[in-house]
Amino acid sequence: MNSNNLVISTENLSRSFGEVHALKSLNLRVPQKSIFAFLGPNGAGKTTTIKLLLGLLKPTSGGGKIFGKDIVHDSVDIRANIGYLPQDPRFYEHMTARQTLEYTARFFYAGPQAEIDKRVNEMIELVGLEGKADRPIKGFSGGERQRLGIAQAEVNHPDLLILDEPAANLDPQGRRDVLDVMSRIRKYATIFYCTHILDDVQRVSDQVAIVNQGELVTQASIEELLAGTGDVIYSVTVRGDTQSAYTQVNRQPWISGIQASQEGGQTYWQVSVTDEAAAEDQLMGLLVSSGLKVSNFGRKAQNLEDVFINIIERSQK
């Protein structure tokens, strides 16, 4: 990847809080005009990374650049071209949504007032807050605050939009609206965002990075991630002594993990295999020889959620 095409690049970016290493040597590459999903379980270091990028936290070691500028020394310059939605957006309660947007816009634009008013109105319309624009934020629901958060992040038409859980607190309609907004913005901006909603990631993102326990586990395009994990999943429904069979099956070198669940007296296994040929030849026989009755057996189409869980599980082994 050409470094000139990168909006964000970090070099061994690390952050510790006392004995806790929240982020360990993160090397991230976010290309221009991409929708970049930054994924990981709770406490993986996603929000810490965002705060480091914004200059709200300082790195313990390592560093990074945004638009080629240093995230520690040029933080204010960097923020002049960024829009940011915090995980739990908080604004001044006495202000209305319109006042909040104008206040935000005024950090970037000195005027003219008519243009600022026009931009504020565009943003209100963009997030569907027309009916509530002149009410104090004090009475806003979580979803309305989230919508306002998206509007204030976009009010300066930033080159880079950093969104921490943009679809949190939103109903399905709101979630769809956010994805639409992201798709529209991608024409002129890079979007770096964290989320737990993997369906959304698969729908709109180009690139994905997964962090776990403060470490970057993988970074790839969605296509690469779905195709290139090397794992194939078999979905099987079994009955019998699943506990002893589980140990026996999981011992095979070509099996990377089994996810088990139970419902209605039946046990469902998602068996991840690293060698598809071995699985084709041996898996069914192995299940039967373990004393299990197999009522369903088949190869499962992978989605991002499967990939994500596999990657996280493997990184924890």
Place this chain on the structure above:
Amino acid sequence: MSANVSVPFKRVEEKGWRRGLGNLLQGEYSAWFKSSRWWKHLILWFAIINGMMGMMIYATAQAAKDGNDGPPMFFMYGLFGGMFVAFGVMIIMQRVIVGEKRSGTAAWVLSKPVTRTAFVVSRLVVNSIAILLTSVIVPGVILYFSLGLFSSLGWLSRVGFAGALLVVALHTFYWIALVLMMGTLFDSSSGVIAVPMALYFAFWMGSGLIPGLIYISPLLLTFSPDPDHISSLAASLMTGDPVFSWLPLISTIVFCVIFIAVAIRRFNRQEF
């Protein structure tokens, strides 16, 4: 730059530590003066300072009719305009930085092109103007006319009274700067309010025990812990009496500068 930023927009051009200052000042100004906040404070301080001083003027007039001395007028002003306002400042200012740190609005604002120094300066400037206006200047001017029109003291020297108001304002500013600094040092309002309160009482009680304390504390600017022997600076300026010592004034200015410097330095190192 973004392709779709329309041409007519004029970018903010503040440089250095002033990045974002104009908008931050405007935001704080709106919070005070484009809401009911300023006149509520004005009414409160009018009631406390001018209401109480009105009663003092009345009591003095009544006492004079009976051939007695009235209550010590300037001592009482030192109490209401000095001590009461200092405690008022501690209450009003306690959440100025801490509240924003805890609610997350500070982190939100600091995610914009804003320096941390500008953030602290904006809170200091606008809160100081609002507090000084509502609790020192307006009640002080009303007091000047009340004394001139209704008390036996008559019209005091305008220059002396203005000097006295400046001294009271400096005393108030000392507590504003101290509480602001505490807001950058602590993460809870209790710490922010407890330390200045403890310090006030330590100055008051300690003045009798440690003679030098009176010269480095701001107390003597408005309020004398030993009114029989020492007059406050404000009282001396109002009456035209010789000033006991200018040292408390100088030390108060020095401490204000230290508090502001510490607040800015500390806030610049803080993480959100």
